[in-house]
Amino acid sequence: MTSEDDPATPTTPSEVRAQRLGSALRGLAAELVDERRKVAQLRREIADLKARLKTLETARPGPRDPDGPPANDT
Secondary structure, eight states, rough: OOOTTTTTTSHHHHHHHHHHHHHHHHHHHHHHHHHHHHHHHHHHHHHHHHHHHHHHHHHSSOOTTTTTTOOOOO
């Protein structure tokens, strides 16, 4: 069977263009999935860091105003 007989082989310019567009869309979809995974990982890391910060803030003696003067730890 030759490529001309294969129904999956594009034969007209519009079929070639459609095949290229399909390939490009599949590539973009794969990149989007990768980026979504990265975003999800970053969100988990942010949540972890916020939890750590909250733990550290509650472990300090006395309330502190973040906009006020620095604490005197001496």
